Amino acid sequence: MRGIKIPGLLQRMALGLGAALLLGAQGAQAAGTLTIGMTAGDLPVTTGNPDQGFEGYRFVGYNLYDSLVLWDLSGAGEKAADIKPGLATEWHVDEADNKRWIFTLRQGVKWHDGCPFTADDVVWNMAYSSDEKAPQFNAAQFAQARAYLGTYAGIEKVDDHTVAFTTKVPDALFPYMMSYVLMISPCRAKEVNNDWTQYALKPSGTGPYKFDKTVPHQRLEFVPNTEYWDKARMPKQDRLVLIPMPEASTRTAALLTGQVDWIEAPSPDAIDRLKSSGMQIVTRVYPHNWSYQLNFVKGPFTDKRVRQAANYALNREDIKDLLNGLMLEQYATLTPSAPYYGKPVLYKYDPAKAKALLKEAGCLPCKVTFAISTSGSGQMQPLPMNELVKSQLDAAGFEVTLQSMDWNALLQVGRGGVDASPEISAINISRAAQDPFNALIRHVWTGAWAPKGANWGHHGNPAMDKLIESILAEFDTTKRLALLTQLHEMMSEEAVLIFVAHDLNPRAMSPKVKGFVQAQSWFQDLTPVTLSP
Amino acid sequence: MADIAELHSPLEAFEEQAAPATRVRGYWQSVAYRLRHDPATLIFGAAVLLIVLAALCAPWIAPFDPYKESIVGRLKPFGWRDHLLGTDELGRDMLSRILYGGRVSLLMGVVPVLIASLTGGLLGIIGGFVGGRVNTAIMRTMDVFYAFPSVLLAVAIAGAMGGGIGNGMLALTLVFIPPMCRVAETATTQVRALDYIEAARATGASTIKIIRYHVLGNVLGPVFIYASSLVSVSILLASGLSFLGLGVRPPVPDWGLMLSTLRQSIYVVPFVCALPGVAIFITSICFNLVSDGLRAAMDVRM
């Protein structure tokens, strides 16, 4: 192992004793330290685009790093968050060539390590996650970023403060994709000689937080970046500590005993107990889907009737009761408040119809296997919810087998696509619906077939593909809205997903936590949070 | 050694002392006698019988369907609407699930011990009887598996194979074969050395006959005692495997799995959530005490 010190037990005990003697008691946590219990099973990686889903972005990605385009998380969440300038101050499509996007970069930005942020850095970063021949190429980042680089063709430096992206097809939604691609410091990468294991222990970005220390699998600690370019978003805490806690009861216990100040996704059963102990519970609707993506290559769900049967078989009211009301029933891909909701066909609870459809399709009992996770970002309470879904589907004539795994493992299965897991009929990965591409297109477009994108089941419909291409080429927002509405309605008509629930983003925090504004987004701004002593 | 005084004749007493592993006429009667006068073992033996019967008769005595969910009746405490022991996180009746869960838990407790006794016992008898290189080979192989702490070995095998009730039982069987083999081998070696075996051979008795009449009788006792003490260990290990997700899959009721899923709900009905553990504990302790009593009755060397 190149230069990695392996501290043994004796060394550690000696260090502990020595430190205890020399430095004196290190008592309770310092005031102004925000400790968060995440649903992730492990710490998200710090090497750029994080893993562990959007929770990784929420707590690590957007804190250590920025992207060219950021999400506007201010504004008390009255409407869904939209994008705003980040490391790029402006962008527009080239009038001469609508496959070319010009991004003007922000000036005066510095990396955590002190090097200046330049256009070369952006070019370097794109090669980092997409160019196999580049010395800095990181295969793991390639896998993470692939879903957002579906239409990305190339990048070139125009001048020190401008870059131009080229896309494979005209893509009006390209800036949205750029919001998910985080920029890491080439300076620091060169310092560690592109050794990503080393880099992970001393990452450097442009974000509002700087990396301080980590204990692998246990905690990640950040401190404010006092030189952050956005003065309005300087972190108000002294320290941010992230702890992975995949079990809901562990999170609840940790919050009640004061080990953490903030937990994600408390178990709905524990909400009463948390409230009576004085904890604050915040919820907000946000662009989130808890549904199943289906296998369109092999298995019963290739038949539209079976897909519709599954949707008719679900009693979403009951699932909502299971969660003590902490969800919104999902009858279509988006929530009714979405601008392009339209008038989709709704599959209201009708088990008799479900059974009839299954009989017609000749699939009775219909054997299916669902891949699910044990916890995770946006997965809500996956085990009890899946058990309930299973029993409802079983009652309507299905025979469901649940295959559960760790969240990160499920994401990997999701990225692998239906070719890597042909025996799985449906995969339960909660999806963000923040932008039109991620809300609709990536589920059904052939251009997003996994592993290139998030179309796990390889759904392909020539009419939908044509519609999507016209959406991507439509740079006029009003016209695009009409097309998106059409797409949304088509997706419901074809029952491309099993629609189950929209999450309400619950989180619980101790009464000491102040200043938090819950945005209508998967991401949250932690910078204004303070802790009263 | 007060037990010796309870034997039927001084001759038997002398023979017992001289050849501790030998069986004499009246041995089983003396075992039965000792058991009859051991109220504790009898009581716990009855308890074991009760538990096994309850599990076997679960389909007839369970008040509710263990798979029937009720969203409105989730996590209810003892006595809520005919649910004597409350309901679980999906509204299923706890009493029924505990009864049905007993079937899986007892199955995973008894079957591995049974198979391990047969296989390990056979291997041990062969090794002990044949001796020499064969014995060394068998015992050294067993020593390798002995080198793993039992929990670790069970988890390793079940974990690598991907869990499930079959793999779990296989893992537990493999964990118990080495100790059973060792017990059988020790007993066989002791018997083999006895004079009357030589005498039997001298009169031309075939090996099989010798094994059947002399060896088996002496080996079965220790093997049975040891196996009975392993059942409680097996139940605990099996529940541990299920707790880690390496046993049956939901929604099949199983005590270890129930403990794991109910852990999330300890804030709502802590006593209901602790129930499967109580079931495991009661079953395990009853088997343990019965096994202790059997040992006291059967192993005169104590």
Add this chain to the structure above:
Amino acid sequence: MSFYILRRILYAIPIAFGVSVVCFSLVYIAPGDPLQTVMPPDATAETIEIVKKAYGFDKPLPMQFLIWLGRVLTGDFGMSISTRRPVFLEVSEALANTSLLALFAVPISFFTGYVMGAIAGCFPGRWIDRLVTGAAVFGVSLPNYWLGIVLVIFFAVEYMLLPATGMGPNGSTGFHILEWSSARFLVLPVITLSMIPVGILSRTTRAAVAEVHNQDFVQTLRAKGLSEWAVTRHVLKNSLPQVLAVMGLQFGYLLGGSILVETVFTWPGSGFLLSKAIINRDVPVLQGTILTLSLVFVAINLVVDLLQSLIDPRIRRA
């Protein structure tokens, strides 16, 4: 005597070899393609080739074992699929944390178990004996992870006296044993872990003390006029070796069998690492952890045997 020691050490070598064979085969009893089990699903073709060469999957099985053994002996246990860190690093850090638990559990359970067993052994048949024996049976029949859950409910959730999970506000690197703020995290896991060893040790002690009591030299000591207490001291001293041997084995069990307790308390030790590896189907970590833990167990058995032979000369002649 040194011949015995040498023989015992040499004997441990084939055992260790057998253990490594079993660990090696874990990859092959896992369902699916062995190559897939050691690689992340999104591995590039280049990574696949590198891994193939490192493991030698195209070679015959005995060759593969030797290649694997060679790498293991140099400390290369492969890479974790989920974290892409070297397995050796993961395992050694985790083992250090488990050792912390075991190091506290050992003296506590030894002291408690020995005292209980000694009292019971000195007064056989009386109510104290029955009490202790009952408690011992209790201890070994209780699922210890369930006790952990119950303790968490009472001490952490209901009465908020002790923390529920984890290793402390600063994780394992900031763990200062001498301070209550860190040490309080040890209390519940150690109590839970100690339960089974206390049960086993008290039974062993009771049996050993009772056996020693029945030996001739005790009568001799009494005849010499020694006070009952002095006789008891002699008895206890003589029963110590047996108990120490069992204690040594229990230490090995604590290290290897802590998985359930660590899962309940989210204690970042080797058991917890193992349970996460199982959930993630991270076979390299599974292999590495099991190999390390079992080899440690073999080493502990060896040390215990050698120490016993040093204390009790009868064993050497066996």
